[in-house]
Amino acid sequence: MGRSHDTEDFIRLYAGHEGxxxxxxxxxxxxxxxxxxxxxxxxxxxxxxxxxYDSNRPFLNWACRFAFFExxxxxxxxxxxxxxxxxxxxxxIARDYQQHEQLAEQRRQALADCLRQLGAQDRRLVKLRYAxxxxxxxxxxxxxxxxxRLYRSLARIRRMLAVCxxxxxxxxx
Amino acid sequence: xxxxxxxxxxxxxxxxxASLIDESITDEQFAQxxxxxxxxPQARRLYLDYLQIHGxxxxxxxxxxxxxxxxxxxxxxxxxxxxxxxxxxxxxxDAPAVRRLEAPATSVAARGWRKARRWLxxxxxxxxxxxxxxxxxxxxxxxxxxxxxFFATLTRATDCVWDGPTxxxxxxxxAAGGLSLREGMAEIALASGVNLLVEAPAxxxxxxxxxxxxNAGRIVARVPPTVVGFAVDTPxxxxxxxxxEFGVYVEPDRETxxxxxxxxxxxxxxxxxxxxxxSHRLVAGETVRIDASGAVELxxxxxxxxxxxxxxxxxxxxxxxELVPFKPSQIPSLDVVAAPGPVIMDGDLSDWDLSxxxxxxxxEPFAESYYVHGSMMYDKQYLYVAARVGDPMPMRNxxxxxxxxxxxxxxxxxxxxxxxxxxFGWPVKATKPSCRRGGASAQDTSGRIVHLTLWYxxxxxxxxxxxxxxxxLDRGVVNPPGWQGAFRKAPDGKSYTVECAIPxxxxxxxxxxxxxxxxLGLCWTVNWSDASGKRWKxxxxxxxxxxxxxxxxxxxxxxxETWGKAIYR
Numbered sequence: 001m002g003r004s005h006d007t008e009d010f011i012r013l014y015a016g017h018e019g020x021x022x023x024x025x026x027x028x029x030x031x032x033x034x035x036x037x038x039x040x041x042x043x044x045x046x047x048x049x050x051x052x053y054d055s056n057r058p059f060l061n062w063a064c065r066f067a068f069f070e071x072x073x074x075x076x077x078x079x080x081x082x083x084x085x086x087x088x089x090x091x092x093i094a095r096d097y098q099q100h101e102q103l104a105e106q107r108r109q110a111l112a113d114c115l116r117q118l119g120a121q122d123r124r125l126v127k128l129r130y131a132x133x134x135x136x137x138x139x140x141x142x143x144x145x146x147x148x149r150l151y152r153s154l155a156r157i158r159r160m161l162a163v164c165x166x167x168x169x170x171x172x173x
Numbered sequence: 174x175x176x177x178x179x180x181x182x183x184x185x186x187x188x189x190x191a192s193l194i195d196e197s198i199t200d201e202q203f204a205q206x207x208x209x210x211x212x213x214p215q216a217r218r219l220y221l222d223y224l225q226i227h228g229x230x231x232x233x234x235x236x237x238x239x240x241x242x243x244x245x246x247x248x249x250x251x252x253x254x255x256x257x258x259x260x261x262x263x264x265x266x267d268a269p270a271v272r273r274l275e276a277p278a279t280s281v282a283a284r285g286w287r288k289a290r291r292w293l294x295x296x297x298x299x300x301x302x303x304x305x306x307x308x309x310x311x312x313x314x315x316x317x318x319x320x321x322x323f324f325a326t327l328t329r330a331t332d333c334v335w336d337g338p339t340x341x342x343x344x345x346x347x348a349a350g351g352l353s354l355r356e357g358m359a360e361i362a363l364a365s366g367v368n369l370l371v372e373a374p375a376x377x378x379x380x381x382x383x384x385x386x387x388n389a390g391r392i393v394a395r396v397p398p399t400v401v402g403f404a405v406d407t408p409x410x411x412x413x414x415x416x417x418e419f420g421v422y423v424e425p426d427r428e429t430x431x432x433x434x435x436x437x438x439x440x441x442x443x444x445x446x447x448x449x450x451x452s453h454r455l456v457a458g459e460t461v462r463i464d465a466s467g468a469v470e471l472x473x474x475x476x477x478x479x480x481x482x483x484x485x486x487x488x489x490x491x492x493x494x495e496l497v498p499f500k501p502s503q504i505p506s507l508d509v510v511a512a513p514g515p516v517i518m519d520g521d522l523s524d525w526d527l528s529x530x531x532x533x534x535x536x537e538p539f540a541e542s543y544y545v546h547g548s549m550m551y552d553k554q555y556l557y558v559a560a561r562v563g564d565p566m567p568m569r570n571x572x573x574x575x576x577x578x579x580x581x582x583x584x585x586x587x588x589x590x591x592x593x594x595x596x597f598g599w600p601v602k603a604t605k606p607s608c609r610r611g612g613a614s615a616q617d618t619s620g621r622i623v624h625l626t627l628w629y630x631x632x633x634x635x636x637x638x639x640x641x642x643x644x645x646l647d648r649g650v651v652n653p654p655g656w657q658g659a660f661r662k663a664p665d666g667k668s669y670t671v672e673c674a675i676p677x678x679x680x681x682x683x684x685x686x687x688x689x690x691x692x693l694g695l696c697w698t699v700n701w702s703d704a705s706g707k708r709w710k711x712x713x714x715x716x717x718x719x720x721x722x723x724x725x726x727x728x729x730x731x732x733x734e735t736w737g738k739a740i741y742r
Contacts (some may be wrong), residue, residue, distance in 0.1 A: 016455035023228045027221060030193060044705055047571055048632065083203060089211040100221040111229050115237065121236060132235035137193045155191035162222050163182055
């Protein structure tokens with residue numbers, strides 16, 4: 001087994017995969033604040049068990065197993081929370097996730113292309129919405145736009161992007 | 174970008190997903206979404222598509238800002254570093270270097286939870302500033318020359334000695350211009366929300382709220398997620414931040430080291446003839462060195478947390494979620510007493526003479542939980558050290574002595590620094606050579622100036638000791654043969670006891686032990702970490718030279734003169 005228990009190795013691997021791990025957890029836990037908690041617990045668990053990590057195997061798969069466990073633990077702890085998917089939904093998403101992830105890189109590149117096709121106004125909205133961590137409500141207030149319209153615009157842009165990404169992938173595959 | 178039936182996007186589901194993402198979903202809609210996702214694989218596919226797009230947009234938006242030049246008005250170009258001995262072409266100066274940024278891949282990491290938390294606690298005022306700054310950059314700022322204006326504040330200064338015309342004091346506002354810090358450490362807050370920690374000796378230039386120039390020395394920049402695009406220019410590089418924390422070190426020969434603690438930066442080489450890639454993307458945990466020679470190459474060097482000072486040892490430092498425990502030193506000396514008999518290393522101090530020890534507590538509100546009782550004894554063979562440390566998260570250090578001993582202090586540790594050479598007298602005049610003007614003295618590099626770090630490596634349940642020699646801290650040993658140590662956690666889990674015996678031979682004093690009546694340099698530091706056991710949260714420094722305790726000089730690893738006294742009884 002290719003063993004590695006170097007802290008520096010861990011930090012590198014974790015930092016390199018944190019984005020994808022976050023996405024995985026976000027898919028299972030729809031409340032952003034809970035995602036942070038779960039990720040934190042996952043990071044601690046991974047660090048503790050890093051000696052058991054076989055460096056010949058993909059780090060992400062290994063890490064996702066821990067993350068799934070921590071998601072379940074978190075659900076147990078927060079039983080009263082309103083906003084959570086049913087057990088069946090979480091399991092179904094977790095099941096589909098790896099397969100979906102196989103085209104993640106293609107999807108990302110397609111998205112970058114699709115963004116270039118957006119009009120100037122839509123690009124501006126994307127920047128405003130995503131370059132800061134503001135809520136849509138405060139953003140609407142700041143740019144003097146009715147909040148309902150901003151929600152609609154963002155929904156429209158996302159849908160356009162989703163359609164565009166899918167068409168590009170359909171052409172490639 | 175035409176909608177198409179084949180893409181199979183259900184408008185109703187798309188709406189649910191948009192509400193979920195924008196956090197405007199109602200309970201009823203959420204239940205509906207849950208049902209759809211449970212029953213329909215196609216719905217799950219679209220859900221995952223949406224989530225990926227949502228996640229990627231955070232980093233792609235940053236790239237868009239870089240490409241569009243902040244919605245048509247790129248950040249102000251940087252001025253050339255102005256020390257006059259650069260050949261033409263070495264400084265593209267106002268060239269819009271950021272245009273060549275690489276795509277920041279899956280850098281959702283750049284917005285990681287750690288940073289989010291850190292910046293959340295930066296306070297409402299700072300957040301408001303960031304929002305305002307982002308707004309100004311995105312909407313308002315027309316690309317026109319600005320009249321001289323203040324855009325920065327010197328927020329904190331520890332023992333700062335400035336050269337040159339600008340000699341600011343904490344609270345002073347700063348406009349564009351050069352700063353030269355000969356000694357100490359300064360923190361500068363830019364109006365954009367960016368924080369710069371400057372470690373002496375350093376020469377830099379404040380340009381505007383979106384960029385600074387570092388000609389020599391070290392800075393650590395912390396950039397909140399709302400202010401992406403902040404740039405640091407050095408003679409050979411431009412470092413563009415994508416919402417992160419990074420350190421830059423320009424050595425006297427202009428060799429440059431860039432190290433990323435958190436998030437993502439892009440390092441641009443300025444030499445247009447440099448072989449290979451001109452821009453390099455660095456993520457957390459990565460370090461590059463840009464050669465001093467004209468042939469600018471990026472080489473990976475080891476990430477070393479100790480390369481940069483990232484926090485201030487003053488009461489208002491934030492790291493993680495809490496205020497750093499800290500207190501000004503009040504105790505100038507410790508009595509090192511003769512060991513009463515054999516001392517067993519078991520974490521039980523009943524065989525100790527604790528009469529020479531000291532007790533110190535962090536300032537409120539940490540006094541109750543963060544404290545240390547420290548004692549030292551000696552005999553012909555060993556120096557003995559014992560500490561009982563109040564620590565709500567004791568003995569969690571996960572930093573591996575085999576691979577990373579130099580950063581072990583951060584995960585929770587007891588450190589002490591001492592001189593074992595009576596000819597050095599007191600105060601000990603040794604200084605970190607790079608902080609000294611002129612060459613290093615013999616004391617600076619003496620093997621009888623010793624820095625020790627004690628920690629408990631939790632994954633292996635192993636007591637660990639690292640010893641470094643001289644003020645350069647560049648020679649050392651880890652868990653050397655001959656030392657013994659033991660840790661014991663208190664039954665209530667709120668403190669731990671450590672004791673250890675270190676042979677005098679490991680302290681440079683094998684043939685010349687300290688004698689009764691000797692007064693030698695000594696300083697203690699206790700470090701606390703967060704729950705992860707690797708992230709430094711705060712410290713307490715005691716046994717200090719009263720002349721420096723009052724002025725709060727905290728840089729005990731740089732100036733032995735700040736150390737207090739060990740009085741051998």
